[in-house]
Amino acid sequence: MATHKLLLLPGDGIGTEVMAQVKRVLAFLEQQGLASFAVEEDLVGGAAYDQCGLPISEEAMKRAFAADAILLGAVGGPKWANVPYEARPEAGLLRLRKDLQLFANLRPALCYPALADASSLKRELVEGLDILIVRELTGGVYFGEPKTITDLADGQKRAIDTQVYESYEIERIARVAFELARTRRNKVVSAEKHNVMKSGVLWKQVVSEVHGADYADVSLEHQLADSCAMQLVRAPKQFDVLVTDNLFGDILSDVAAMLTGSLGMLPSASLGAVEELTGKRRALYEPVHGAAPDIAGKGLANPIAMIGSLAMALRYSFGEGALADRIEKAIAGVLAKGFRTNDIKSEGATVVGTGGMGDAILAEL
Amino acid sequence: MATHKLLLLPGDGIGTEVMAQVKRVLAFLEQQGLASFAVEEDLVGGAAYDQCGLPISEEAMKRAFAADAILLGAVGGPKWANVPYEARPEAGLLRLRKDLQLFANLRPALCYPALADASSLKRELVEGLDILIVRELTGGVYFGEPKTITDLADGQKRAIDTQVYESYEIERIARVAFELARTRRNKVVSAEKHNVMKSGVLWKQVVSEVHGADYADVSLEHQLADSCAMQLVRAPKQFDVLVTDNLFGDILSDVAAMLTGSLGMLPSASLGAVEELTGKRRALYEPVHGAAPDIAGKGLANPIAMIGSLAMALRYSFGEGALADRIEKAIAGVLAKGFRTNDIKSEGATVVGTGGMGDAILAEL
Numbered sequence: 001m002a003t004h005k006l007l008l009l010p011g012d013g014i015g016t017e018v019m020a021q022v023k024r025v026l027a028f029l030e031q032q033g034l035a036s037f038a039v040e041e042d043l044v045g046g047a048a049y050d051q052c053g054l055p056i057s058e059e060a061m062k063r064a065f066a067a068d069a070i071l072l073g074a075v076g077g078p079k080w081a082n083v084p085y086e087a088r089p090e091a092g093l094l095r096l097r098k099d100l101q102l103f104a105n106l107r108p109a110l111c112y113p114a115l116a117d118a119s120s121l122k123r124e125l126v127e128g129l130d131i132l133i134v135r136e137l138t139g140g141v142y143f144g145e146p147k148t149i150t151d152l153a154d155g156q157k158r159a160i161d162t163q164v165y166e167s168y169e170i171e172r173i174a175r176v177a178f179e180l181a182r183t184r185r186n187k188v189v190s191a192e193k194h195n196v197m198k199s200g201v202l203w204k205q206v207v208s209e210v211h212g213a214d215y216a217d218v219s220l221e222h223q224l225a226d227s228c229a230m231q232l233v234r235a236p237k238q239f240d241v242l243v244t245d246n247l248f249g250d251i252l253s254d255v256a257a258m259l260t261g262s263l264g265m266l267p268s269a270s271l272g273a274v275e276e277l278t279g280k281r282r283a284l285y286e287p288v289h290g291a292a293p294d295i296a297g298k299g300l301a302n303p304i305a306m307i308g309s310l311a312m313a314l315r316y317s318f319g320e321g322a323l324a325d326r327i328e329k330a331i332a333g334v335l336a337k338g339f340r341t342n343d344i345k346s347e348g349a350t351v352v353g354t355g356g357m358g359d360a361i362l363a364e365l
Numbered sequence: 366m367a368t369h370k371l372l373l374l375p376g377d378g379i380g381t382e383v384m385a386q387v388k389r390v391l392a393f394l395e396q397q398g399l400a401s402f403a404v405e406e407d408l409v410g411g412a413a414y415d416q417c418g419l420p421i422s423e424e425a426m427k428r429a430f431a432a433d434a435i436l437l438g439a440v441g442g443p444k445w446a447n448v449p450y451e452a453r454p455e456a457g458l459l460r461l462r463k464d465l466q467l468f469a470n471l472r473p474a475l476c477y478p479a480l481a482d483a484s485s486l487k488r489e490l491v492e493g494l495d496i497l498i499v500r501e502l503t504g505g506v507y508f509g510e511p512k513t514i515t516d517l518a519d520g521q522k523r524a525i526d527t528q529v530y531e532s533y534e535i536e537r538i539a540r541v542a543f544e545l546a547r548t549r550r551n552k553v554v555s556a557e558k559h560n561v562m563k564s565g566v567l568w569k570q571v572v573s574e575v576h577g578a579d580y581a582d583v584s585l586e587h588q589l590a591d592s593c594a595m596q597l598v599r600a601p602k603q604f605d606v607l608v609t610d611n612l613f614g615d616i617l618s619d620v621a622a623m624l625t626g627s628l629g630m631l632p633s634a635s636l637g638a639v640e641e642l643t644g645k646r647r648a649l650y651e652p653v654h655g656a657a658p659d660i661a662g663k664g665l666a667n668p669i670a671m672i673g674s675l676a677m678a679l680r681y682s683f684g685e686g687a688l689a690d691r692i693e694k695a696i697a698g699v700l701a702k703g704f705r706t707n708d709i710k711s712e713g714a715t716v717v718g719t720g721g722m723g724d725a726i727l728a729e730l
């Protein structure tokens with residue numbers, strides 16, 4: 001049996017709490033002889049800053065490069081509101097994304113039938129919803145230079161951020177979107193602001209070219225990002241795969257996730273390029289939700305997005321599709337049995353905490 | 366009776382159709398001796414490009430500077446997909462905003478009780494919703510330089526957009542938001558991405574300083590833009606005034622507008638600074654909706670947002686609050702009587718076209 005090298009980075013807030021449940025699932029899989037893991041663990045975010053003054057240590061970065069896959073909990077919290085900008089918790093996550101070149105962020109927005117009533121939207125608009133957001137993750141305004149605050153005369157300041165995209169960055173993410181669309185409902189919407197941004201002009205042009213050259217069988221629609229945000233609210237089921245840049249992806253994926261009413265349920269994958277020699281790709285898996293400082297430490301967090309992220313790692317990084325299926329079936333099973341954490345609770349449900357949901361999933365496995 | 370200098374810029378698509386209804390209202394008000402207007406009309410957007418090769422002529426810009434208020438319909442459409450970037454229809458609107466320094470864009474997201482069922486959201490989440498988005502409109506990535514596409518080696522290209530904010534730009538929009546909050550429910554949410562963008566760091570800092578110095582009586586909350594987008598979907602009634610930058614405002618205001626289910630209903634105002642000498646401020650009023658090429662020319666467009674924009678002009682630029690009230694009451698009246706255009710139709714309603722809605726409003730006036 002192959003041993004999978006897994007790095008756990010629980011991070012801050014509820015990150016540590018939901019990661020604790022993942023550890024229980026890993027232990028269970030090993031005990032049962034179903035899989036073998038070489039697990040390492042390290043700090044990221046505020047937790048790392050508190051220990052070494054950096055949001056991720058060089059040691060942890062080395063471990064990240066050596067791992068087959070990384071599972072990350074969440075970073076951030078008010079405790080670190082005043083640390084220097086370069087050392088803020090988010091910088092640890094951003095460094096991982098950038099240095100490992102995890103350019104393709106896949107964020108499924110899936111409405112679990114059992115949870116359709118938890119959505120703000122009318123049931124008929126979201127029931128059966130299954131959108132895959134493909135967000136560019138290593139470019140755009142997140143990393144472009146200059147990125148500065150300068151002092152001017154009279155105490156005035158000027159802040160600058162720079163959105164930079166090169167054709168190759170747009171091309172590779174477009175290819176990921178078209179490939180994934182072929183495994184789904186064969187439809188891609190690409191969102192940008194070409195009416196205002198030059199990066200939007202280039203984005204639209206490159207996506208069209210890639211489409212025309214290699215993916216003419218996939219349906220492609222261009223939407224302006226503002227109008228796309230509207231369409232997500234108006235008629236979300238029109239979407240299959242939605243490809244967009246780093247900043248628009250940040251916002252649109254949160255909107256899409258919230259539509260499903262199951263924010264604590266959604267995992268994500270951030271993938272690098274497939275290496276020619278090994279056929280492997282670097283990968284980091286994390287919940288779509290954040291560190292949720294308001295409920296941290298209370299044992300209330302929903303561990304399903306984190307455990308679902310482990311399932312994605314099993315499927316996409318470790319070639320263990322059957323095990324991934326088994327975990328996802330266990331998750332569906334506990335939902336069908338009425339177990340709910342606070343974020344998704346409804347009338348008549350059995351409300352459980354983080355550990356209780358872990359218990360239920362382990363029992364179901 | 367003072368004569369109000371009004372410039373009409375119908376623009377493209379349904380812009381001309383909804384503006385035609387505004388002209389009927391203007392004629393009615395004059396006939397009844399209720400107000401006196403010196404109305405000029407000019408082209409903007411694709412219509413202007415077709416005539417003079419520019420999305421707004423110098424002549425029209427002069428008229429814009431001379432007017433007490435501008436009413437604009439909408440710009441854009443597929444017909445102009447391939448005109449040079451600098452001459453695209455949107456550039457006409459952007460030039461008006463920038464040259465007239467209309468930095469404060471007010472976008473109410475109001476859920477008309479009669480239309481609550483038209484929303485995607487569950488009725489209880491949007492009934493009575495009344496959010497005012499205050500969007501910075503002359504800065505940020507819309508206008509920052511460099512804004513370029515460069516050819517690199519091997520046919521590769523690099524696109525650059527630049528987000529620039531200076532403290533004074535943030536301060537003046539924050540003041541508008543706090544002042545408006547005092548006339549409403551005294552609550553401001555400020556949205557940025559300080560965890561990723563330096564302009565977000567400066568934004569948050571300046572808004573906090575203005576708050577601490579002059580508006581400590583107003584409640585202020587900072588939200589990350591992605592999380593704010595989620596909150597808009599999750600629990601929109603938590604918002605009173607939402608202040609944000611040009612790009613986030615573009616997206617968040619569209620989300621907020623769509624929540625109300627009445628996109629064809631919402632007017633907006635774009636205001637300049639109050640001039641010391643005259644006490645006047647430049648102003649442009651336009652519907653939140655766009656040129657809607659899919660329904661243009663069919664007489665289906667809802668003219669209420671455009672007529673509502675005239676009401677805003679009467680109130681904020683012409684000191685004619687009573688007339689504004691009268692128009693808004695007429696709009697509420699026709700809705701109560703069951704008149705609906707296509708975009709807001711529901712069972713049992715009397716569905717009318719653009720002209721039919723105009724008739725109904727004139728009758729009600």
Ligand SMILES: CC(C)[C@H](C(=O)O)[C@@H](O)C(=O)O
Nearest residue numbers: 076090093094250560561591
């Ligand atoms: C934590 C933050 C830096 C991050 C982002 O903005 O990308 C988060 O919002 C996300 O979407 O993963």
Ligand SMILES: CC(C)[C@H](C(=O)O)[C@@H](O)C(=O)O
Nearest residue numbers: 195196226441455458459615
């Ligand atoms: C037409 C376009 C340039 C404009 C914008 O992006 O500001 C529009 O979307 C708006 O919100 O007024």
